[in-house]
Amino acid sequence: MNLSIATSGTSAFARASNMMDGQVYQFPRSPALCRESFARDEQICGGTDTLRVYQVVSGFVRQCHFLADGRRQIIAFHGEGEVFWCRNNSFGALAVEAVCPTTVMCFNKREGDLHGLTGPAWLALLHQAAMEQLTQAQEHAAMMCHRNAFERICAFLLAENRRAGGRGSMNLPMSRADIADYTGLTIETVSRNLTRLEQQGLIRISGQRFIEIVTPSALAAAQS
């Protein structure tokens, strides 16, 4: 796999790919040093940690808030090659968890230096990732604001398809509950709208996780 920074598709509602725009920073292809694996639903990092930067080697992670009343808000998903970190927030606990069995590379400033990333280079790398994620978080907020349930599901499927390579078929790593907490809907509403999309012939669902997009253009038109 490519270990360069690929924040593209980090937010499921972000643009297709931003690998082209701007420089692509390369993480060191070191041996297994700082490589860690996590089981499904296991926490990778929490809000109280000092700033460490991770990259998904294989698997899938979710970045989430846990609000005081027990509600959960998923801020972003990250797939293979994508970079993430954990930062304290003013409300609720913040954590990154494995959606399925996941392996990550872990870097901190000192280790980054050890591998040849000097201070400014490391900062530039972090900054690029931060700017990407900022754009995506803003788009996510805008999406929550002005799209209805049906449009959100369409946008979500299109974005996940892009993340999965854009082939039109994919195995969603996340559950309906994950989708609900990411789109700000309930699992029932997510389910109803997936069913509606299938009935309209825009997608095909096999099992619970495999989804095939029959007419991408119609889905794109429906997303807003």
Add this chain to the structure above:
Amino acid sequence: MNLSIATSGTSAFARASNMMDGQVYQFPRSPALCRESFARDEQICGGTDTLRVYQVVSGFVRQCHFLADGRRQIIAFHGEGEVFWCRNNSFGALAVEAVCPTTVMCFNKREGDLHGLTGPAWLALLHQAAMEQLTQAQEHAAMMCHRNAFERICAFLLAENRRAGGRGSMNLPMSRADIADYTGLTIETVSRNLTRLEQQGLIRISGQRFIEIVTPSALAAAQS
């Protein structure tokens, strides 16, 4: 005024102040060079600009998307001392506008250098601001997702109170329409919930813009 970077309270739903955490970068206290003033509702920068960084000297600005269907989404407000910039986004036009008569300082990379901010220093400055805004954008998205209209208005008022100095009374610079576009509600819903808060005795409203928080703790409890 203090011309150091103060992204604290940039998002109306962010924590009270983050001036303490991390380094505070200093903008050059140059003469009137690159100082610009704008009238109410005037555009300060648009989506097609190259990356320029601004700091509010006096006044108040809003950062907004204009969606294809004519709707407007306010991403963030920025008050005195706060840093902002404009960055292209995948959907809709992005712009920063003056909420009221506003004066800003404008910096671009070259000018930053001229004033003694070398490349890495400039990057560090930008990076700090980006990280702050990322946190705030994520909180904003979370708020849109899982809070109802009443909770959003409570959170908005508390955050604006923090930005205004936390004294419990403030003159809101923005209109109901601005609040609506920031919270993802309609002006009617904003108005109804402000009235409800006043009827419950949590706030007092004088004129259209002046708001006094009677019981901050109750408001904090109501925000979720």
Add this chain to the structure above:
DNA sequence: CGACAGATTGATATTCGTCAACAAACGTGG
């Protein structure tokens, strides 16, 4: 095969957006 978590479907309640009317504040010109 059986048990259990996850997903779907249906009935109902609630919230918020829409439309409409009205009220208050503001600005302008006399």
Add this chain to the structure above:
DNA sequence: CCACGTTTGTTGACGAATATCAATCTGTCG
């Protein structure tokens, strides 16, 4: 200072969208 028109904000009635609650179904994994 007032009169007027315009903008902005408030309030009410109603309907549509989505959450909630409940029952059932399906897939997965031991």
